Amino acid sequence: MTTPAVSLPSYDRSTLTPGIVHIGLGNFHRAHQAVYLDELFARGEGHDWAIIGAGVRPTDARMREALKAQDYLSTVIELDPSGKRARRVGAMIDFLPIETGNAALIAAMAQPEIRIVSLTVTEGGYFMDPAGQLDTTNAEIAADAANPTTPETAFGAILAALKARRENGIPPFTIMSCDNLPGNGDVTRQVVVGLARLFDAELAEWVAANVAFPNGMVDRITPATGERERAMAAEFGLDDPVPVTCEPFRQWVLEDRFPAGRPALEKAGVIFTEHVHAYETMKIRILNGGHAIIAYPGGLMDIEFVHEAMEEPLITAFLDKLEREEIIPIVPPVPDTDLGGYYAIIRERFSNPEVADTVRRLCLDGSNRQPKFIVPSILDNRAAGRLPKGLILASALWCRYCAGTTDSGAAVAPNDPSWDELTARAIEAKTDPTAWLAMREVYGDVAADDEVVEAFAAALEAVWEKGARAVLAEYVRS
Numbered sequence: 001m002t003t004p005a006v007s008l009p010s011y012d013r014s015t016l017t018p019g020i021v022h023i024g025l026g027n028f029h030r031a032h033q034a035v036y037l038d039e040l041f042a043r044g045e046g047h048d049w050a051i052i053g054a055g056v057r058p059t060d061a062r063m064r065e066a067l068k069a070q071d072y073l074s075t076v077i078e079l080d081p082s083g084k085r086a087r088r089v090g091a092m093i094d095f096l097p098i099e100t101g102n103a104a105l106i107a108a109m110a111q112p113e114i115r116i117v118s119l120t121v122t123e124g125g126y127f128m129d130p131a132g133q134l135d136t137t138n139a140e141i142a143a144d145a146a147n148p149t150t151p152e153t154a155f156g157a158i159l160a161a162l163k164a165r166r167e168n169g170i171p172p173f174t175i176m177s178c179d180n181l182p183g184n185g186d187v188t189r190q191v192v193v194g195l196a197r198l199f200d201a202e203l204a205e206w207v208a209a210n211v212a213f214p215n216g217m218v219d220r221i222t223p224a225t226g227e228r229e230r231a232m233a234a235e236f237g238l239d240d241p242v243p244v245t246c247e248p249f250r251q252w253v254l255e256d257r258f259p260a261g262r263p264a265l266e267k268a269g270v271i272f273t274e275h276v277h278a279y280e281t282m283k284i285r286i287l288n289g290g291h292a293i294i295a296y297p298g299g300l301m302d303i304e305f306v307h308e309a310m311e312e313p314l315i316t317a318f319l320d321k322l323e324r325e326e327i328i329p330i331v332p333p334v335p336d337t338d339l340g341g342y343y344a345i346i347r348e349r350f351s352n353p354e355v356a357d358t359v360r361r362l363c364l365d366g367s368n369r370q371p372k373f374i375v376p377s378i379l380d381n382r383a384a385g386r387l388p389k390g391l392i393l394a395s396a397l398w399c400r401y402c403a404g405t406t407d408s409g410a411a412v413a414p415n416d417p418s419w420d421e422l423t424a425r426a427i428e429a430k431t432d433p434t435a436w437l438a439m440r441e442v443y444g445d446v447a448a449d450d451e452v453v454e455a456f457a458a459a460l461e462a463v464w465e466k467g468a469r470a471v472l473a474e475y476v477r478s
């Protein structure tokens with residue numbers, strides 16, 4: 001059998017010079033930002049914007065070793081139902097050593113040719129407290145504040161590099177978050193400036209006045225890498241321990257705030273706009289909210305894969321009704337975008353069997369995701385005078401999932417950083433539903449809304465009594 005062809009960089013990688021340090025070389029970055037740059041380089045442009053990779057966790061050393069062994073090339077396999085496509089992405093030219101104190105990372109970011117520092121450190125990696133402020137009690141943040149010259153966090157290292165640039169008369173770099181956070185640039189600014197204020201108020205004011213933190217919306221489904229993904233790379237004749245698989249779809253929307261310059265990423269498909277928040281709201285409510293809507297009934301029904309959940313008529317009917325009646329109507333307009341058409345694309349993406357995304361992954365970290373993806377839509381519906389029973393049911397399904405068993409009685413393995421607390425609270429909520437809504441870090445003032453509390457209590461009781469399947473059937477018929 002003929003080995004399928006692999007697309008290789010069409011440009012001379014030896015001519016690339018660095019312009020970006022990227023912290024957090026996970027699958028998403030390598031299938032997203034790195035791919036956009038790879039395509040720009042293939043156009044013969046932006047060759048002074050190559051990536052230097054970096055990490056601040058001991059586990060990042062394994063990724064560095066794997067990528068260094070293959071000249072920093074990443075295998076990216078697009079999982080199109082019509083046929084898989086593999087490419088080797090060459091946008092990264094180095095990966096800094098992982099070390100205590102981050103001296104190499106600080107030194108690299110202090111160099112004048114580095115004009116952008118970008119980040120994918122996960123949604124939970126920004127040290128934010130439930131009120132949306134920097135958690136100054138966090139041990140890592142406190143340690144960096146006490147030892148700013150030998151920081152252990154990405155943000156401490158960024159501040160050390162900015163301080164060095166300031167002292168040497170080098171303009172600051174732009175800090176660009178590529179994490180899936182509402183207002184990711186604004187959040188990053190809060191963290192960086194907030195940390196600086198703990199040990200150097202003058203530096204904090206200088207950063208606040210001089211450093212740009214553009215907001216951006218990012219989107220591409222990239223499953224975790226395991227034996228399945230390594231076997232796919234082998235099908236293309238590649239012995240790669242860290243290949244990335246991803247759906248064909250990708251999107252990147254950015255504010256054009258790069259005073260130190262930027263690559264011409266619009267030529268590779270990036271949308272630069274002042275309306276990032278509109279795109280972001282659309283994605284968070286329709287896509288991320290949609291993931292949560294299918295995840296918990298799927299988990300309670302013992303469904304393993306997302307595409308299998310989309311093959312369950314009750315789940316897709318639940319999703320369709322909820323999106324069309326309770327989510328899309330409260331999403332603000334987005335430039336040049338039909339929201340119904342956008343949802344149709346999302347539905348198709350969820351149904352892609354090649355991605356093999358898991359229901360368990362979608363259920364992960366609900367305590368961090370629900371207040372971003374579901375609760376805002378509940379609040380907006382209430383502000384419009386509507387009682388969103390479907391969204392409330394979706395939250396009740398999350399509560400039931402966190403009780404730690406599926407409808408069949410199978411155990412649910414811990415699936416949240418606060419799993420033990422959530423499980424105890426979910427079991428308490430079986431007899432006292434207000435115990436669940438009392439989580440202010442998730443629900444805010446929702447517990448003060450008597451109609452929501454009543455609807456949640458009824459939904460949770462029904463889920464416990466009848467199971468997810470029967471409750472979805474009743475909702476769909478209503």
